[in-house]
Amino acid sequence: MELSADYEVNYDCMIQWDSSNVHFEYLTLPSGCWRYRGEGNANIVIALKDEATIIRLSKNYSGVSWSEHHKKKVERQVVFTTHVFAPLLGKYFVAKVRAVYVSPEQIQQLNECLQRIRPSHRMHKELKVPYAAAHSDFARTLKFSSEDVDYCVEIKPKKGWWIKLHGMGDSRPNLCNYCLNQYQKLKKSKISSRSNYCPLDLFSGNPARIVEAVISLLANPQNNLRIFRDGRLVYSDVNKSDVYNSLEAVINEWMSSSSHQLPTTTSGIGPLKNFVYLICLALLKPHMESTDADSGINRFFQLKNELEELIISHSMVEQNDLLSLKLNEKKFKESNRKCCNLESSELPLGSVLSRILNAQKLEDSDGTYIRKVFHAMNALTQNASLLKAGWMKCL
Numbered sequence: 001m002e003l004s005a006d007y008e009v010n011y012d013c014m015i016q017w018d019s020s021n022v023h024f025e026y027l028t029l030p031s032g033c034w035r036y037r038g039e040g041n042a043n044i045v046i047a048l049k050d051e052a053t054i055i056r057l058s059k060n061y062s063g064v065s066w067s068e069h070h071k072k073k074v075e076r077q078v079v080f081t082t083h084v085f086a087p088l089l090g091k092y093f094v095a096k097v098r099a100v101y102v103s104p105e106q107i108q109q110l111n112e113c114l115q116r117i118r119p120s121h122r123m124h125k126e127l128k129v130p131y132a133a134a135h136s137d138f139a140r141t142l143k144f145s146s147e148d149v150d151y152c153v154e155i156k157p158k159k160g161w162w163i164k165l166h167g168m169g170d171s172r173p174n175l176c177n178y179c180l181n182q183y184q185k186l187k188k189s190k191i192s193s194r195s196n197y198c199p200l201d202l203f204s205g206n207p208a209r210i211v212e213a214v215i216s217l218l219a220n221p222q223n224n225l226r227i228f229r230d231g232r233l234v235y236s237d238v239n240k241s242d243v244y245n246s247l248e249a250v251i252n253e254w255m256s257s258s259s260h261q262l263p264t265t266t267s268g269i270g271p272l273k274n275f276v277y278l279i280c281l282a283l284l285k286p287h288m289e290s291t292d293a294d295s296g297i298n299r300f301f302q303l304k305n306e307l308e309e310l311i312i313s314h315s316m317v318e319q320n321d322l323l324s325l326k327l328n329e330k331k332f333k334e335s336n337r338k339c340c341n342l343e344s345s346e347l348p349l350g351s352v353l354s355r356i357l358n359a360q361k362l363e364d365s366d367g368t369y370i371r372k373v374f375h376a377m378n379a380l381t382q383n384a385s386l387l388k389a390g391w392m393k394c395l
C-alpha cells in the first residue's frame with residue numbers, strides 16, 4: 001500500500017497552533033437573511049443568503065447545555081482547518097474558515113424556526129452552542145448579482161481504500177466499509193435498498209469504474225450525493241416523490257449551458273452523459289500547487305480520453321435521457337455486492353480524489369506515517385494534546 005502523500009506535507013505551515021489567536025466575530029441573523037442548508041449527525045448548516053458564507057453550528061442532545069469547552073472546540077476547528085487540513089488537502093480545496101459568535105437568544109430563535117424544516121430523524125439533537133465556524137458556501141460560487149444559475153454537486157465519497165491483512169488470519173469478505181455497512185443500514189431500516197455505489201470504484205483510477213460509481217450515486221443517492229441549484233437542494237435521497245423529474249429538469253437545464261460537453265459528432269449524446277462526464281472531469285482534474293504538475297496533467301488527459309470513449313458508448317445511458325436510469329432502477333435498487341474490487345491504478349496527482357485518498361491513507365495500519373507527522377509537529381508545537389485530538393477526529 002502506498003502511504004506517502006502525492007506531495008510533501010509542509011510541516012512549517014502547521015507551526016501556528018496557538019488557538020488563542022482565534023477571534024470570534026459577533027454575528028446577527030435577522031430573519032430573511034439566512035436559509036437552512038442541511039445537517040449531519042454533528043452540525044446544522046445555515047447559509048447566509050447574500051454573503052456566500054455558511055455557518056456550521058454544532059448540535060447537542062436536547063436538554064444538554066453548552067460550556068466553554070464548545071468555544072475551545074471551534075477554536076481547534078479553525079486552527080486545524082487552517083494549519084493542517086488546508087496544507088494536507090491543498091488550499092484550492094479547503095476554504096478559509098473563521099470563528100463566529102451568535103447570541104444564545106438567536107440560537108433559540110433558530111431552533112424554533114428550524115422545527116418545521118429539519119428532518120424528523122435528526123430532531124433528537126438541537127442547537128445550543130453560540131460558537132460556530134463560518135466557511136465559504138461551496139454551493140454559491142457566483143456573485144449574487146449574476147444572472148447565471150449556480151449549480152453544485154455534493155459527494156460524500158466515504159473511505160476509498162481497504163486492505164486485507166494477509167497472513168494475519170483476516171477472514172473478512174472482501175467488502176469495503178461502505179458496502180459492508182449497506183447491509184447493516186438496510187437491517188436497521190436506515191436505507192430502503194442497498195446501493196450499487198462502491199467508494200473503491202470511485203477512487204480506483206479506472207475510468208469505467210469511476211463512471212459506474214457516479215451513475216450509482218445518481219441512481220441511489222442515499223447520504224452520499226446531493227445537487228443544489230442556487231443553494232437550494234433539488235436532488236437528494238429525501239425528495240424522492242418526483243425524484244427523476246427534478247433530476248431530469250436540473251440536468252437538462254444545467255447541461256444546456258455547460259461548456260464541458262462530450263466532444264462528439266455522434267448523435268444521441270444527451271444531458272445525462274454530459275453530466276456524468278462533467279462530474280468525472282471535476283473529480284479527476286489536477287489543481288497543482290507544486291512543481292509536479294506535469295505527471296498529474298498527463299494522467300488526467302489520458303483518463304479524459306478514455307472517459308470520452310467510454311461514456312459515449314455506455315449502454316446504461318445510451319438512451320439519451322434520464323429514463324434510462326429509471327428503467328434500470330431495479331438493477332440499481334438492490335445491490336447484492338458480495339465483494340469489492342480491490343484493484344486500483346493511479347489517480348491524477350493534484351486531483352481532489354487523489355488528495356482525499358492520500359489524506360484517508362494517513363490511517364495506515366501500523367501508524368508509520370502518522371507517527372512521522374506527529375513527531376515533526378510535536379517538535380514544532382507546544383500544543384501536542386490538541387494536535388493529537390485533532391488528528392484522531394479527522395481520521
Ligand SMILES: O=P(O)(O)O[C@@H]1[C@@H](OP(=O)(O)O)[C@H](OP(=O)(O)O)[C@H](O)[C@H](OP(=O)(O)O)[C@H]1OP(=O)(O)O
Pocket residue numbers: 039040041042156181223
Ligand atoms: O459510520 P458511517 O460510515 O455510517 O458514518 C457515519 C456517517 O454516516 P453515513 O454513513 O455517512 O451516512 C454520519 O453521517 P450523517 O450524520 O448521517 O450525515 C456521521 O458522519 C458519523 O460521524 P460522527 O459519528 O458524527 O462523528 C459517521 O460515523 P463514523 O464513521 O464517524 O463513526
Ligand SMILES: Nc1ncnc2c1ncn2[C@@H]1O[C@H](COP(=O)(O)OP(=O)(O)OP(=O)(O)O)[C@@H](O)[C@H]1O
Pocket residue numbers: 037038039040041042043044045054056135136137138139154226
Ligand atoms: N462549506 C459548505 N458549503 C456548502 N454547503 C455546506 C458546506 N458545509 C456543509 N454544507 C452542507 O451542510 C450539510 C451538513 O454539513 P456537515 O456534513 O458538515 O455536517 P456534519 O454534522 O458535520 O456531518 P457528519 O455528521 O456527516 O459528520 C452538508 O451535507 C452540506 O450539504
